[in-house]
Amino acid sequence: MLEIKNLHVSVSNQEILKGISLKVNKGEVHSIMGPNGSGKSTLAQVLAGRETYQVTEGEVIFQGKSLLEMSPEDRAREGIFMAFQYPVEISGVTNTYFLREALNAIRKHRGLQPLKPVEFAKLVNQKMKLLEMDEQLLQRSVNEGFSGGEKKRNEIFQMAVLEPKLGILDETDSGLDIDALKIVSNGVNALRSKERAFIVITHYQRLLNYIVPDYVHVLVDGRIVKSGGKELALELEERGYAWIENAQAAAPAGA
C-alpha cells in the first residue's frame, strides 16, 4: 500500500529525516516510536503534504502512485488521513459543515454522489457514538474551545467519517487521560480492517496496549534504527530510548 524509499527531508536546510525506508501493507498497523526530536512528526507531516518541508531525496509510493507529487487534498482523496498532533482551530466554520465538505470532496473524487443530508446525519451520528462525542460539538466551530481530549477525539471522529485507506496518527495519545485514551483507541480499533492500514506515531508505549501494532519501528535522529514486533515496544518501555541511542552513537558513521 505504502512504500517509503530512502526519504530525506529538510527544514530550512537542516536535514531532519536522513533516509527512511518503510513498507506498509494493507491491514497492517505500524508503530513508529522514538525520542523527542527524532523526526516522527516530520514524517507524518510530509506524508500528509505539508509544504514547509523539503524532500531532498527519495520517493513515496502510495497504491502505485507517487505520493510526493500530489497536493494535500489529493492525498486525502486518495485515502490518506493524518490525525494532527495539534489540531487547528478554525473559527466560524462549523464541524458539520467542514466534515460534509471534506466527505463530499472525497466522494466526488471516487466517483460517488454527494451524501444527502439525511444520510450524512445518520453516518455522523453513528460515528459520534463510536467516539462517545457530545453532539453539541458538531455545531461548534472546528476545534474552537475544545479541550485537548475533545480535539483528539474529533480527529479520530473525522477519520471514522472519512474512512481513509491509510490512517496516520501523530501522537494522538499525548495529553490524553486513560479514559480518553481508551475511547480514542476503541475508535481506531473499530476502523481496523484487512483493507486499511495505520501508522501510529507515539512517544509512549502506553497507547500500544490498546492499539496493538503488527510492527514497531524506532526512529532516532532521522533514521529507523530498529524494527521488530510488538514486543519491541515493551522493551522500549522497560529500558527507555537511551540504549538504542547509545548503540547508535557507538556505531561507525554512515553505518
Place this chain on the structure above:
Amino acid sequence: MQDMKSYLENFARFEKSATQNGRSWLSPIRQAAIERFSELGFPTTRDEDWRFTNVAAIARTPFRLPQDGHIRLTSQDLDAFLFPGLECTQIVFVNGRYSPGLSSSKPLPNGVKIGSLAQAIASDRSLIEPHIAQYADYQTDAFSALNTAFMYDGAFIYITRGMVLREPIHLLYISTATTDPIITHPRNLVVMDEDSQATIVESHASLGSNVYFSNVVTEAVVGENSILSYYFIERESKKAFNISTLRVQQGRSSNVVTHSVLIGGALVRSNVHPVLAGEGGECIVNGLFMSTGRQHMDNYMKVEHASPHCDSRQLYKGVLDGKSRGVFHGRIIVHKNAQKTDAKQTNKNLLLSEEAQIDTKPQLEIYADDVKCTHGATIGQMDRDAIFYLRSRGIAEESARALLLLAFAGESLRRMRVEPIRRRLEEIVAQWFNQEKVLEEV
C-alpha cells in the same frame, strides 16, 4: 477649484426647478448649504477626517445632474439586486429619482408613510420640517452640504407611535448606464415615533459600468423606546464613487442596529454617526467591507454618547485583496454627562495580498469619568495552518480559502437578523471569493 463654479451654476439652475409645486420652503436650507459648500470646498488629505482618503478624483470629474424621465427599466432589471424570499415594501429610485412603476407596497397602516421625499416635501411639510437637515452636519461636512443643497428626492419614512412594521422596507437606488458622469444626491429621512419598530434596507447598485457619483445622506430620528435595524448595502459599479452618511438620532431607551456592507465602487466612504441622545439607548454598528483591484473603501464611524447609561458596540471587518486600500476610522465620543457609558469598538482586517493596505484608527474621546470603553484593531493574513488542515481533509485549496474568508466575514453576516438578506449577502460574499460552490449545499 475649477469645479466649484460649475457646482454653483448647476445649483442656480437646479434651484429654479426644485422650488416649484410647494417645495420652496426648503430653499433657505438649500441656499445655506450651497454657501457652506462653496466655503468648505472638497476636503483634502490635510483634513484630519480625510487623511487617508483623497477625493481629488471626485473634485475633478465634471458631473452633471441626471435628466428626468426617459429611462425605461423593467422589474427584471432589478432582479439581481433583490433578496429572494424577502417580503418587503420596495421603493425604487432610478438615477436618484423615485420610480412609482418599479416600486411596490402593500396597503400601509393608518398614518404610516413610506414613499418619495420629493412628494412628501410638497405634501407633508409639517412632518418633515422639524427634522430635515437638523442632524446631518452640513456646516462642517462638505459632502453633506452638497447633498443638502441639491436634496430633492429619496425616501421619506414615517412610522407612527406604537407601530411595529413586520416587513422590511427596501430602498433600492439604481444607477443606469449614462454617456457622461452623473451625480445624484439621494436624501432619506426616517422618522420613528415612540414605541415603533422598523427594518430598513438601503441598497445602491448599478446596471452599467460607468463613472458616476452617489452622494447620499440619510437622517434617522428614532423616538423613545423605538427599534430600528438599518442595512446599507453598497454594490456600485467598479468605477463609481459613493459617499454616504447615515446620521442616527436616538431617543431614550431606543435600540438601533446598523450594518454597512461595502462591496462595489472605486472610491467609497461610509460615514455612520449615531448620537445616543436619550438615556438608556443602545446602538450596535456593524461593518463589512471587501475591496480588491484598486478599490478604496473608507469607513468612518462616529458614535456619540450624549446621555447616561447607553451601550454601544461596533464591529467592522475588512477583507482586502489586490492593490486595494481600506480605512477604518472609528471614534467614540463620550460627553461629560454620559456616565455609565459602555462602549466597545473592534476592527478586524484580513489582508489577502502583499499590496493591499489598511489604515485603522480607533479613537476614544472621553469627557465623563464613570465609563467603560474599549477598542482594538487587528490586521492579519489567512491562517496557513488552517488552510493545510482543511486541505488535508480533501478540501481543495481554493475552497479552503473561500471557506476561511466566509468564516471571517461570517462574524459580521451572522449578526444580520433578516434571513433573506443574510443569505443573499453570504452568496454575494462567496461570489466575491469566486467560490460559489462552497455554498452550494448550505
